[in-house]
Amino acid sequence: MTVTGNTQPTNGSVTVNPDGTFAYTPEPGFVGEDSFEYTVCDDGTPSECTTGTVTIEVTPDYGNSTVANDDAYFGLIDNTISGNVLDNDFDPEGQSQQVDVNATPLNGPSNGTLEINSDGSFIYTPNAGFIGTDQFTYQVSDTGSPVATDVATVYISVREDDYLPPPPPPAIVELALEKVGVFNDENGDQRPQVGETITYTFTVYNTGEVTISDIVIEDPLVDVLGGPINLAPGEVDATTFTAVYAITQADIEQLFVENQALVSGVDPSGDVIEDLSDDPNDDTNVDTNGNGNPDDITVTIIPNVLSDEDIVIYNVMTPNGDGLNDIFMIENIDDYPDNKVQIFNRWGVEVYSTEGYSIDNDNVFRGFSDGRATVRRGERLPTGTYYYIIEYADPDTGEVRRKASFLYIN
Numbered sequence: 001m002t003v004t005g006n007t008q009p010t011n012g013s014v015t016v017n018p019d020g021t022f023a024y025t026p027e028p029g030f031v032g033e034d035s036f037e038y039t040v041c042d043d044g045t046p047s048e049c050t051t052g053t054v055t056i057e058v059t060p061d062y063g064n065s066t067v068a069n070d071d072a073y074f075g076l077i078d079n080t081i082s083g084n085v086l087d088n089d090f091d092p093e094g095q096s097q098q099v100d101v102n103a104t105p106l107n108g109p110s111n112g113t114l115e116i117n118s119d120g121s122f123i124y125t126p127n128a129g130f131i132g133t134d135q136f137t138y139q140v141s142d143t144g145s146p147v148a149t150d151v152a153t154v155y156i157s158v159r160e161d162d163y164l165p166p167p168p169p170p171a172i173v174e175l176a177l178e179k180v181g182v183f184n185d186e187n188g189d190q191r192p193q194v195g196e197t198i199t200y201t202f203t204v205y206n207t208g209e210v211t212i213s214d215i216v217i218e219d220p221l222v223d224v225l226g227g228p229i230n231l232a233p234g235e236v237d238a239t240t241f242t243a244v245y246a247i248t249q250a251d252i253e254q255l256f257v258e259n260q261a262l263v264s265g266v267d268p269s270g271d272v273i274e275d276l277s278d279d280p281n282d283d284t285n286v287d288t289n290g291n292g293n294p295d296d297i298t299v300t301i302i303p304n305v306l307s308d309e310d311i312v313i314y315n316v317m318t319p320n321g322d323g324l325n326d327i328f329m330i331e332n333i334d335d336y337p338d339n340k341v342q343i344f345n346r347w348g349v350e351v352y353s354t355e356g357y358s359i360d361n362d363n364v365f366r367g368f369s370d371g372r373a374t375v376r377r378g379e380r381l382p383t384g385t386y387y388y389i390i391e392y393a394d395p396d397t398g399e400v401r402r403k404a405s406f407l408y409i410n
Contacts, residue, residue: 004049006038009056026058033057064144066091068152073124076161077131085138085154086120095142106151108136111158126158133157174208175231177217177263179277181245181300192252198300200224202241202277204263206231212265212273217241221259231265255315255406256385258299281383281410299385299408311336311392313403318410319367328365328388328407334358336392341365343407344387351381357390367409383410 006016011034012026026034034056041049069088075081091097098118105114109124111134116122126134134156141149181198185191200222206212213230215237222243229240251257261277279298312331319326333339343352343365352370354363369379390403 001040001042004039004041007036009034009036011058012056022054024056026056031058031060064093064095064142064146064148066095066097066140066142066144066148066150068138068140068150070152071154072157073154074157074159075124075126077158078126078128079161081124081126081156081158083122084120085116085122085152086140089120089140089150089152091142091144091148093142093144095144097140097142100139100141100149104138105136106139109134109156112156122154124156126156131158131160171209172207173210173212173267173271173273174206175212175215175263175265175273175275176205176207177261177275177277178203178205178280179219179261179298180280181257181298183247183300192247194249194252195246198245198247198257200243200245200261200298201238202243202261202263203236203238204229204231204241206233206235208267208273209233210268212267215263215265217261217263219243219259219261221245221257224261228265256299256408258297260297311390311403313388313390313405315406316408316410317365317367326366327359330357330390333390333392334360336395338395339390339392342389344389345381346385346387351386381409384408 002018003016003020004018006014006022008014009024011030011032012024014022014024014036016022016036016038020040022038024034024036035053037051037053039049039051041047067090068085071083071085071088073081073083085099086097089097097120099116099120101116101118104116108114111130111132112124112126114122114124114136116138124134124136135153136156137151137153139149139151141147179200179202181200183192184197184199186196187193200219202217202224204215204217211230211232214228215231216227217224222245224241224243226240226242229237231237245257247257262274263277264272264274267273277298311333314325314329314331317325317328328341328343330341337356337358339357340355341353341357342350345351352365352368354365354370357363357365367381369381386407386409388403388405388407391400393400
């Protein structure tokens with residue numbers, strides 16, 4: 001087949017060759033759509049011919065370009081500043097960019113030195129002691145044809161190092177003291193005598209983060225032996241300090257002795273650290289001085305077997321399941337079946353009440369609440385001081401007797 005002829009386009013000219021190839025030239029400045037027709041014939045006899053249309057779209061010639069954008073960097077006095085100037089540059093045609101290191105910097109810097117690489121990375125070193133602003137310009141090029149270039153400015157700001165890191169939190173400086181008193185029944189008669197003793201042991205804890213030195217213990221009731229000592233953080237001493245107290249008749253009548261010791265020491269700054277003693281056998285855990293360590297007064301019970309005619313009342317019980325003193329023991333109460341036993345806590349709340357108190361009736365007091373609704377029924381009672389009232393009637397005369405005193409649960 002052969003092209004035998006063609007028309008000319010409206011906005012340009014065209015040359016069509018017999019083999020179908022053509023060359024179109026738009027008029028100067030023309031942008032848009034243009035077209036021409038052509039005729040093609042075969043080599044048959046007779047020859048058959050037909051016409052066709054070619055449509056051409058002429059677009060603007062933008063040429064090749066690349067874009068460099070200005071940058072800003074900040075740093076501290078006498079410190080280098082680094083970055084990459086190409087991070088915010090781009091090429092519309094998607095070609096790669098590079099810094100023309102032979103042409104950069106075009107200007108500056110004035111107050112420091114510059115090292116810059118073709119990949120855009122740079123290091124700026126301000127002059128010693130310089131504070132203020134500086135700048136330099138750089139040239140970027142792409143890989144197009146022809147090569148496109150652009151220029152941008154990098155602004156540098158150098159300021160004083162006025163940032164101060166926050167101070168570290170202060171070290172925890174704390175002491176804690178536990179004090180335990182034990183009554184010594186030296187003649188073994190289960191009855192306290194004037195002059196029998198209470199032995200006090202003291203355990204000192206360094207619960208802080210610094211070493212405490214010159215640790216001593218003072219007690220208004222007794223002279224404490226031992227010390228001074230030093231304790232490292234986390235260290236415990238339970239053997240250095242001891243004290244012995246001789247009980248008086250007033251103590252016997254009161255049935256207990258209570259007192260509180262004070263431990264003190266010196267921290268590395270020369271400050272005095274103090275803590276009031278705590279009784280580890282007291283579950284109330286009152287924090288008197290607000291330092292997070294319990295400060296319960298040490299209460300030492302003076303066990304006493306109280307007798308009244310045919311009944312014997314034991315005023316100390318230790319309901320721990322070891323089979324010893326697990327119940328509130330009232331000897332011979334079975335001889336007085338018409339009886340009533342009530343137990344109250346230190347606030348006067350009834351925690352236990354029963355009639356016909358007897359082991360045989362399985363209603364003895366075992367250290368659990370069984371009182372009015374203000375105390376949860378069946379709840380194990382905490383260590384502490386309680387009070388009892390016992391009423392019992394003589395089976396022969398009907399005379400009602402009443403006993404009230406102190407009961408200690410440990």
